[in-house]
Amino acid sequence: MVMAEKKVKAVSDWPTPKTVRDVQCFLGFAIFYRRFIKHFSQTVAPITKLLRKKEKFVWSPEADQAFSTLKEAFSTAPVLTHPDVDRPFIVEADASDVAIGAVLSQRSKDTGQLHPVVYMSRRLNKAEQNYGIAEKELLAIRDAFKEWRHHLLGAK
DSSP: OOOOHHHHHHHHTOOOOOSHHHHHHHHHHHHHTGGGSTTHHHHHHHHHGGGOTTSOOOOOHHHHHHHHHHHHHHHHOOOOOOOOTTSOOEEEEEEOSSEEEEEEEEEOTTTOOEEEEEEEEEEOOTTGGGSOHHHHHHHHHHHHHHHTHHHHTTOO
């Protein structure tokens, strides 16, 4: 599975947001395709920070870097493979200070190379940000298993 070329072009041509509404429009579009982007939530964190009601809208260098990184990720996103229930799945999880993520992969029958089936990521809430790294990574594994339950139940 790949993102439609028209959608990739739309993201690459997207102008830098100037208002909260611009950020909301961009994120609304980008979030729909988050399963194609590794570490989506961590990458987009400086942009989502601009949506806080108590903060004045200031497009920071961090937001600009995140915007550029996200646009690049859309144009270089890996091709997702269709899940094959007859082959084992591999779940890899990771955590940072602000987000958790995971990838569900399978090895190719021909080459044995790992290919992503789907990505998952989300921001941590305030309480979860206080967890130790081991707890954050376990949280990522738990969320991945909940998200991909339909793939993993009964799988090898």
